[in-house]
Amino acid sequence: MAVLELDRLSRQxxxxxxxxERVIQRKKPSYIKAVERLSISIGENEILGIAGExxxxxxxxxxxxxxLLDPTEGDIRFRGNSILGLKGAAIKDxxxxxxxxxxxxxxxxxxxxxxxxxxxxxxxxxxxxxxxEIKRRSLAMLDAxxxxxxxxxxxxxxxxxxxxxxxxxxxxxxxMEPEVIIADEPLSxxxxxxxAGILDLLREMQAERGFSSLYVSHxxxxxxxxxxxxxxxxxxxxxxxxxxxxxxxxxxxxYTKALIGAVPIPDPRSRREVPNIRGEISKPIDPPPGCRFAxxxxxxxxxxxxxxxxxxxxxxxxxxxxCHRLDxxxxxxx
Amino acid sequence: MSSSxxxxxxHGLRLALGEHYRIINSNKLSQFGFWVIVVFTVIAxxxxxxxxxxxxxxxxxxxxxxxxxxxxxxxxxxGTTHLGYDLFSQLILATRTTLLIxxxxxxxxxxxxxxxxxxxxxxxxxxxxxxxxxxxILYGMPFLPFIIVLIALFGRKLEFxxxxxxxxxxxxxARVIRAQAMxxxxxQFIQMAKARGASDFRIIxxxxxxxxxxLLLLYAxxxxxxxxxxxxxxxxxxxxxxETISWGGMLxxxxxxGKTRVAWWWFASPSVCIxxxxxxxxxxxxxxxEVANPxxxxx
Amino acid sequence: MSNPQDPLLSxxxxxVVYNTSQGPVHxxxxxxxxxRENEVFGIAGExxxxxxxxxxxxxRLLAENGTATADRCTYRGRALMDMDEEDxxxxxxxxxxxxxxQSAMASFNPVHRVGDQVIESIQAHRDDSRAQAMERAAxxxxxxxxxPGLLKSYPHEFSGGMRQRAMIAMALSLDPxxxxxxEPTTGLDVLVQERxxxxxxxxxxxxxxxxxxxxxxxxxxxxxxxxxAIMYGxxxxxxxxxxxxxxxxxxxxxxxxxxxxxxxxxxxxxxISIPGSPPTLVGPVQSCPFAxxxxxxxxxxHSANPEAKEIAEGxxxxxxxxxxxxxxxxxxxxxxxxxx
Numbered sequence: 001m002a003v004l005e006l007d008r009l010s011r012q013x014x015x016x017x018x019x020x021e022r023v024i025q026r027k028k029p030s031y032i033k034a035v036e037r038l039s040i041s042i043g044e045n046e047i048l049g050i051a052g053e054x055x056x057x058x059x060x061x062x063x064x065x066x067x068l069l070d071p072t073e074g075d076i077r078f079r080g081n082s083i084l085g086l087k088g089a090a091i092k093d094x095x096x097x098x099x100x101x102x103x104x105x106x107x108x109x110x111x112x113x114x115x116x117x118x119x120x121x122x123x124x125x126x127x128x129x130x131x132x133e134i135k136r137r138s139l140a141m142l143d144a145x146x147x148x149x150x151x152x153x154x155x156x157x158x159x160x161x162x163x164x165x166x167x168x169x170x171x172x173x174x175x176m177e178p179e180v181i182i183a184d185e186p187l188s189x190x191x192x193x194x195x196a197g198i199l200d201l202l203r204e205m206q207a208e209r210g211f212s213s214l215y216v217s218h219x220x221x222x223x224x225x226x227x228x229x230x231x232x233x234x235x236x237x238x239x240x241x242x243x244x245x246x247x248x249x250x251x252x253x254x255y256t257k258a259l260i261g262a263v264p265i266p267d268p269r270s271r272r273e274v275p276n277i278r279g280e281i282s283k284p285i286d287p288p289p290g291c292r293f294a295x296x297x298x299x300x301x302x303x304x305x306x307x308x309x310x311x312x313x314x315x316x317x318x319x320x321x322x323c324h325r326l327d328x329x330x331x332x333x334x
Numbered sequence: 335m336s337s338s339x340x341x342x343x344x345h346g347l348r349l350a351l352g353e354h355y356r357i358i359n360s361n362k363l364s365q366f367g368f369w370v371i372v373v374f375t376v377i378a379x380x381x382x383x384x385x386x387x388x389x390x391x392x393x394x395x396x397x398x399x400x401x402x403x404x405x406x407x408x409x410x411x412x413g414t415t416h417l418g419y420d421l422f423s424q425l426i427l428a429t430r431t432t433l434l435i436x437x438x439x440x441x442x443x444x445x446x447x448x449x450x451x452x453x454x455x456x457x458x459x460x461x462x463x464x465x466x467x468x469x470x471i472l473y474g475m476p477f478l479p480f481i482i483v484l485i486a487l488f489g490r491k492l493e494f495x496x497x498x499x500x501x502x503x504x505x506x507x508a509r510v511i512r513a514q515a516m517x518x519x520x521x522q523f524i525q526m527a528k529a530r531g532a533s534d535f536r537i538i539x540x541x542x543x544x545x546x547x548x549l550l551l552l553y554a555x556x557x558x559x560x561x562x563x564x565x566x567x568x569x570x571x572x573x574x575x576x577e578t579i580s581w582g583g584m585l586x587x588x589x590x591x592g593k594t595r596v597a598w599w600w601f602a603s604p605s606v607c608i609x610x611x612x613x614x615x616x617x618x619x620x621x622x623x624e625v626a627n628p629x630x631x632x633x
Numbered sequence: 634m635s636n637p638q639d640p641l642l643s644x645x646x647x648x649v650v651y652n653t654s655q656g657p658v659h660x661x662x663x664x665x666x667x668x669r670e671n672e673v674f675g676i677a678g679e680x681x682x683x684x685x686x687x688x689x690x691x692x693r694l695l696a697e698n699g700t701a702t703a704d705r706c707t708y709r710g711r712a713l714m715d716m717d718e719e720d721x722x723x724x725x726x727x728x729x730x731x732x733x734x735q736s737a738m739a740s741f742n743p744v745h746r747v748g749d750q751v752i753e754s755i756q757a758h759r760d761d762s763r764a765q766a767m768e769r770a771a772x773x774x775x776x777x778x779x780x781p782g783l784l785k786s787y788p789h790e791f792s793g794g795m796r797q798r799a800m801i802a803m804a805l806s807l808d809p810x811x812x813x814x815x816e817p818t819t820g821l822d823v824l825v826q827e828r829x830x831x832x833x834x835x836x837x838x839x840x841x842x843x844x845x846x847x848x849x850x851x852x853x854x855x856x857x858x859x860x861x862a863i864m865y866g867x868x869x870x871x872x873x874x875x876x877x878x879x880x881x882x883x884x885x886x887x888x889x890x891x892x893x894x895x896x897x898x899x900x901x902x903x904x905i906s907i908p909g910s911p912p913t914l915v916g917p918v919q920s921c922p923f924a925x926x927x928x929x930x931x932x933x934x935h936s937a938n939p940e941a942k943e944i945a946e947g948x949x950x951x952x953x954x955x956x957x958x959x960x961x962x963x964x965x966x967x968x969x970x971x972x973x
Contacts, residue, residue: 053822095531112544122530196906221895262827264852268875
């Protein structure tokens with residue numbers, strides 16, 4: 001059974017016009033559709049990668065899944081039960097079960113807290129265990145992520161390197177004994193030479209403790225390396241989903257093709273094929289109902305602007321793309 | 335476990351004190367300011383024992399003459415008033431009143447200002463709107479007419495003077511702390527605290543407050559300085575507490591006596607005290623400002 | 634004055650020391666390299682490796698507590714460091730050597746139109762009329778693939794990628810011989826990055842300017858550069874032609890970086906990180922800066938900083954054990970090598 005299910009999840013933000021525009025020009029508010037009808041499911045122990053450029057809705061999705069933002073439409077189900085409108089002990093339990101790891105290890109740790117207090121903060125805030133137990137578990141967690149507690153517990157964040165701080169971030173999530181980890185670009189602020197170590201730590205912890213992950217990144221090379229399945233988003237819509245390697249080696253959607261074609265390769269002899277994509281990325285303000293990529297897509301026709309294909313959930317081995325013209329594109333050998 | 339916890343707290347306290355020590359010793363002026371404040375505090379605490387005379391006692395010199403309007407001498411280090419009151423004793427007792435008013439109103443105003451600022455900054459939206467409009471109204475309130483009306487209504491009492499000062503002074507600290515709270519709220523570690531399940535109360539007082547602490551201390555010092563100046567102005571205009579004596583009140587007495595042009599010493603000592611204390615507070619607060627605002631920090 | 638065979642920029646033994654409260658910090662030491670006419674010279678390295686300081690030293694933009702020294706630092710035969718500050722600003726900076734800074738966001742003044750800012754930078758160095766400068770600005774916008782109409786926009790109306798391209802246009806405005814690009818695509822989305830990299834390639838082939846490209850992104854530097862220098866701890870560890878560096882790497886740090894960097898074409902290859910963290914560079918350098926993290930270190934590495942050796946034409950390595958490179962390359966593929 002799926003641990004987490006997003007069912008036609010949507011979120012829009014209202015853009016209120018200025019006072020003058022509102023009163024004199026009678027302007028109606030417009031809406032940014034940050035996420036639109038997103039349906040995905042995440043299985044037990046699975047790592048689902050979400051790829052996309054800025055503004056694709058990946059962070060909004062994470063914030064909704066973590067319970068910090070309510071969707072405007074759709075549902076989020078955790079082990080079959082909706083998390084929307086949860087109250088009291090139930091929301092507390094969900095808050096514990098779903099933990100986030102943040103992007104910026106320099107920004108995400110409170111500079112006035114000691115390392116051990118940063119790790120202990122979650123359990124303390126939710127009063128998960130007694131004070132002594134929280135302290136014991138926090139110290140043990142620090143040891144587990146490769147920061148010997150004797151050396152690190154009493155330090156302040158500014159005394160640690162970027163990699164060490166990210167380990168603190170991971171410890172403070174894992175000490176809650178989560179069932180789902182949402183990792184929002186956990187490597188992008190770290191130096192190349194230590195990234196692999198953090199990835200290894202996440203993998204190791206997953207094997208040891210067993211949790212599902214939502215791994216968000218703009219870096220397809222890393223996603224291809226870490227994720228079991230890969231979801232590609234563009235301006236709030238799901239473009240393609242499937243087994244990670246399959247999506248990267250064999251992209252179907254014109255957008256995925258462009259995205260993968262644009263990733264530089266660390267080999268001076270490589271010559272990539274880069275599909276020519278028109279225009280600039282825009283904001284999804286009051287967009288037409290169809291595919292958001294259509295205005296930039298070299299293969300778009302009239303029907304692309306009218307309807308949008310939604311992904312099917314359930315079969316996790318399925319490789320699907322939200323495109324009307326898949327067959328034609330494939331036949332044209334593009 | 336509990337004993338180690340206690341020693342841990344002590345260790346933390348020592349660290350915190352060490353930090354303040356470092357801040358104050360970071361430059362000559364703040365060191366000077368710090369010691370001036372310490373001296374005034376000691377004087378204020380020991381005032382009744384330090385003053386050689388009762389402040390409202392008509393004094394006579396060693397030869398038995400009525401000591402009226404005497405310039406500073408060994409006998410009367412700060413001179414006397416036209417009624418023969420010893421200015422040195424008045425000054426010492428006035429230190430107590432002035433510091434009391436300064437510290438109490440400074441403290442209350444920073445508590446109000448910090449809470450209003452933190453709550454407005456953290457919650458934003460309607461809460462922010464309401465709280466900030468209230469501070470705007472206070473900004474529009476001219477201080478002297480306000481205090482005159484208040485004193486006229488309730489009488490020349492110390493409590494009401496403090497109340498009046500507090501009501502006016504918290505506005506600036508509220509605004510500044512709100513701005514700071516808003517920027518800290520955006521930072522990722524607050525998002526992280528939320529994601530880990532911390533309540534709003536916990537986030538405001540446990541996560542944001544320690545980060546606005548340097549600014550808070552800076553404004554606490556400012557507020558004390560402003561309270562002292564405000565009290566002096568009010569007293570000078572005759573709206574001080576008639577029962578107690580303060581530096582501003584001494585100047586008011588001078589004005590009433592009509593001896594302003596004659597008794598320079600009567601004018602000099604309270605003015606110097608006011609300037610010295612206020613300037614010292616500003617020096618110390620500037621040292622804190624460097625912590626609160628790293629852009630001012632020297633590399 | 635200068636011979637066409639001479640390098641455009643020639644740097645020998647450049648060092649930068651910052652005086653800090655913790656003592657002198659040797660942010661850059663013993664850096665020697667040449668940039669030839671019409672080539673892209675890539676400088677790769679992680680945060681704190683000294684690449685940004687190196688650039689600041691070349692442009693004489695170091696903070697007050699920093700001092701730069703060099704045996705040689707010449708641009709077209711002119712000694713940059715000995716020039717009068719004023720002359721340097723007027724004759725070299727922007728005119729001959731221009732720069733695309735890391736955050737184009739912060740480099741535009743938000744209250745002025747982008748076009749006016751480009752024009753201002755042109756007029757500051759040339760006696761062009763406003764109309765001439767405007768024409769030049771429109772031409773430059775065309776070169777970087779922006780609509781000339783956008784000159785009338787304000788910086789906030791631009792996307793990150795557009796701002797970066799506008800910044801490149803500005804750097805090109807006086808036909809400089811050398812453009813220094815400091816992380817020109819960091820923080821941009823891949824499709825935007827792709828477009829900017831393509832423009833940089835076009836500019837290079839059309840305008841014949843040389844480019845120093847600084848980035849931590851090994852893939853970008855591999856695709857863009859003719860020659861590459863790998864920096865670590867303030868020093869150049871290895872420099873060679875791009876192909877040589879990737880196919881015949883000699884320095885253990887280069888090997889480590891290659892292991893750590895993921896490639897979309899080789900999914901499933903295990904990534905290996907380099908244990909430890911970079912040196913703080915406080916105090917004089919007395920050993921190989923990479924020795925504490927190096928899996929192949931021995932007593933020699935810790936007792937003296939190795940000299941740079943030219944092991945093949947144009948391939949310079951700073952490693953005491955460069956003769957063992959073939960063996961290191963084999964061992965470096967094993968994760969266990971790096972764990973110990």
